[in-house]
Amino acid sequence: MPRARSLVIALVVLVAAAACSSGSETGTPASGTTSPSGDPLAETVDCTPWNGVAGSQIDDVVDEATDESYADNCLRLNQLQVIGSHNSYHRRTPDDVFELLRTFDESLANTLDYDHPPLAEQFDSEGVRQIELDVFHDPEGGLYADRHIYLALGKPIESGEPALDEPGFKVLHAQDVDFNSSCLTFVECLEQVRAWSDANPNHLPIAILVEAKADEIIDPANLGFVKPLPIDAAALRALDAEARSVFDPERLITPDDVRGDRASVEAAVLSGQGWPTLGEARGKVLFLLDNEGQGDTYVEEFPGLEGAAFFPPSEPGRPEAAFVKMNDPIGDAGANTDAIAGLVRRGYVVRTRADADTVQARTGDAVMRDAALESGAQWVSTDYATEASNPFGTGYFAAIPGGTPARCNPINTGPQCENAGLVE
Secondary structure (H helix, E strand, O other): OHHHHHHHHHHHHHHHHHHHHHHOOOOOOOOOOOHHHHHHHHHHOOOHHHHOOOOOOOOOOHHHHHHHHHHHHHHHHEEEEEEEOOOOOOOOOOOOHHHHHHHHHHHHHHHOOOOOOEEEEEHOOOOOOEEEEEEEEOOOOOOOOOOOOHHHHHHOOOOOOHHOOOOOOOOOOOOOEEEOOOOOHHHHHHHHHHHHHHOOOOOOOOEEEEEEEEOOOOOOOOOOOOOOOOOOHHHHHHHHHHHHHHHHHHEOOHHHHHHHOOOHHHHHHHOOOOEEHHHHHHOOEEEOOHHHHHHHHHHHHHHHHHHOEEEEEEEOOOOOOEEEOOOOOOOHHHHHHHHHHHHHHHHOOOEEEEOOHHHHHHOOOOHHHHHHHHOOOEEEEOOOOOHHOOOOOOOOOOOOOOOOOOEEEEOOOOOOOOHOOOOO
């Protein structure tokens, strides 16, 4: 190589290393880390063209590493966008129960007419990298072992499922009427995630959104529908403990990990240095709490989120703020699309939805989906991650453009960010 060109490359490398190690106030990542394989690339590569800040080009050194190395070292967790599944455990309601519900309220029954394959299949075949689990507190066990709607059909109410007799959180959509699940307990669902993670150790981080439910449902025929236990401080402590019982600390991304030595979780998020790099996040999961109502209780149990497994939904400006839930990606005149984009630019992570209540799948309307993807929300949740999963014949489904499990976030990454590096 000519001496002059060697000097130019050396200068680029030195300037790049200084630029990356100093970080940024715009939510972009600094380098200085290594990939899981120990690749020291981040010490020599200028990450700014990947994260959207003007800086030196990487053309002179791009042949020294793969796209995956750049992604692992230059991108942070909040700079991805992935598809998630809504009520990921949900299996279609039994036909006889569904027809009974349709007779009672057809519009309500239509909202339940969707079906998800087992979690591992969603990860493998649908590219899902965020799931949602609804859980009900059952510390003594047996509270959800019977399905009382079968009294109206003249059938036995016993489920015959031993797992439902055991203590611990149960996973279902609506007690007594919409109870089919691919994993009956919270721990069982998490064990399925862990097994898939064990088999795919280089996978993109998986977000697990958990809604702790306690709503009573209408019982017009007085069949004895179960009244759920409240989600109080003790229940949230138990939920946190069950999450940690399945995943070792090194497999989790927690608020403590994000906060580091900064004053608060939000301070770390806004610094641009809080979220782990992709290389640090591979093979791990993070837990998100869906419940706004229980968020304050959870924070009271874990002040500053110290020792917490979950990121609760929070409004910006609070010390624990990192995760924002905004299910409607449109709002009035597209206001929510812009609001989500603004949150993403600042460093927060956001979950939104591409569709709801089977409406878009039945009509083929993609407006909500397209707004969700455009917004830059890191997790875009759907009931139809593939065209084959839509039984209504409209062709509607929600997926990352290009068909990869993830893409460079359209809001907070630069033009040279390559989706090819975001494998698994």
